[in-house]
Amino acid sequence: MSLVAGRGPISADPLGWFVPPLAAEVAFVEPHPRRVQGIRAGHAVIDTEAVLLVHRRGHPLGYAFRSDEVGDLPTQPLPEAAGFVTVPWTAVDAWYEEGRRLVHYPPNPYHRVDCRPTRRRLRVSVGEVVLVDTDETVILFETSLEPRLYVSPAHVRTEVLAPSSTTSYCNYKGTAAYWSLAGEGRSTADIAWSYPDPLPESAGIAGHLSFDATKVDVVADLPSGVSSPPCGCG
Structure with missing residues (x-):
């Protein structure tokens, strides 16, 4: 969660600063070409490589998926990407990224x-x-x-x-x-x-x-x- 967590650049208390300053409401959305699966009741209800990562100030890092790939899971439209939606982390029993089970949130490519x-x-x-x-x-x-x-x-x-x-x-x-x-x-x-x-x-x-x-x-x-x-x- 490095961009939005701790003192990351778009966190509530960034260690550094932008010139000119960023708007208060800022999000960074990027393609995330990895296989992501959401498992519910032992079955994959999401299984896709068409994934976006959403870094939004005041929110944990999250995934967004094409709206036609999430079945009947609860969703919210992603304003920054037409046709994509977010799914609550708790809507499935387990999340996997390339075979690794995740806890709490997706791993961040900028975290070291x-x-x-x-x-x-x-x-x-x-x-x-x-x-x-x-x-x-x-x-x-x-x-x-x-x-x-x-x-x-x-x-x-x-x-x-x-x-x-x-x-x-x-x-x-x-x-x-x-x-x-x-x-x-x-x-x-x-x-x-x-x-x-x-x-x-x-x-x-x-x-x-x-x-x-x-x-x-x-x-x-x-x-x-x-x-x-x-x-x-x-």
């Missing part, structure tokens, strides 16, 4: 994940208890999102962590497992997560942990960058 070994320091603590203090980290750059530091469990006091039942899924990193603090006289749920078996583009963080700064004290040496338009141009 880069995992780079770095010497950026990460310190994680709970009160006086230090869980991590190392500069042997991996920095994850993900389009439209803030960079994150991940660390090998070899540098974590894993003896005070316990696996959680919580999981989550990312179309670019895979299924995350969570860890809770369960030692030192404290108990805090889901303070960290890791991707035991990440998707290929995120292989560089396999098994590494990242920490939730809303639940523990995190000091991370992250890039500062440029935070506002120079010369008053945006």
Whole structure:
């Protein structure tokens, strides 16, 4: 969802700026030449390669299909492309793109994940208890999102962590497992997560942990960058 999510270029809070500025109501529609299937009750009710991707401010990334290829599914016309309609994500039981089952939204061709070994320091603590203090980290750059530091469990006091039942899924990193603090006289749920078996583009963080700064004290040496338009141009 990189154009419309996070701080993407047509999100509600873009990191960069356009000159001249874009209109408040903006959409980018493009051909998406991949086979997309929508499965309901075990049958493909959509099976087509005539697909559009719709990037619209204030909305998640979505598909649009020719109106004669969606059967009796609920639809809305796509104003930007005559003869095309959108279908609610929940109108089918499962979506597939070229054989890969999708979760939450289509994968975005503009979304990229880069995992780079770095010497950026990460310190994680709970009160006086230090869980991590190392500069042997991996920095994850993900389009439209803030960079994150991940660390090998070899540098974590894993003896005070316990696996959680919580999981989550990312179309670019895979299924995350969570860890809770369960030692030192404290108990805090889901303070960290890791991707035991990440998707290929995120292989560089396999098994590494990242920490939730809303639940523990995190000091991370992250890039500062440029935070506002120079010369008053945006």
